[in-house]
Amino acid sequence: MAKTATEPKIDTYSIALLEVGNLCPTLVVADRIVKSAGVRLLGIESTDGTAQCIKLAGRTSDVTCAAEYGKQIAEQMGSETMLAIMPAPLDVTRDLINSPPVYSPLLGIYDYRIPKEEHMSSSDALGLLETQGLVAALHATDEMLKSSNVTLVGKEKIGAAYVTIVVKGDVAAVQNAIETGKATVARLGGKLIMGDVITRPHPELAALIPK
Secondary structure: OOOOOOOOOHHHEEEEEEEEEOHHHHHHHHHHHHHHOOOEEEEEEEOOOOEEEEEEEEEHHHHHHHHHHHHHHHHHOOOOEEEEEEEOOOHHHHHHHOOOOOEEOOOOEEOEEOOOOOEOOOOOEEEEEEEEOHHHHHHHHHHHHHHOOOEEEEEEEOOOOEEEEEEEEOHHHHHHHHHHHHHHHHHHOOEEEEEEEEOOOOHHHHOOOEO
């Protein structure tokens, strides 16, 4: 069972920054991290490239343990990572880390995913299909929606032609949708980066996903 994160005293407050290549593994890693340790997920910020930065706050020992665990998971999935632990960061640094999201006209998204009031329910499973190239991603999306009782959450671009399709629904339907999507990408000769299912997203991760 996940621990409940409490706001630490200022002298023990630390921030961990874990950069993970590509969006799909980043979301999987973020979910695993907040389920395993008493830390708070501040958000996930894009580097305006393929890498995504997971931001965690909590006690130094907790964020260190959680971030190192996340780094290990990401590398097992074949993702490149970079990790930094910032004990007792200055107020100005904390403000910079938590600066408001900026809209990227090129990608059509905000560069920083932070908790939203209107977000998906953590009772829904989350399906993630990431490709390099848009044709395979869009065709796979159509096949996923036709094959399973899932709802399209959205299409995310992170640059370098990487596209992540996000769907939600009950676990069995989402699992079937992702398998269908992976098979469609393979049939088209597209480049599949990753397909995965988060069966019960942690509420802090669910708060980053639009409703």
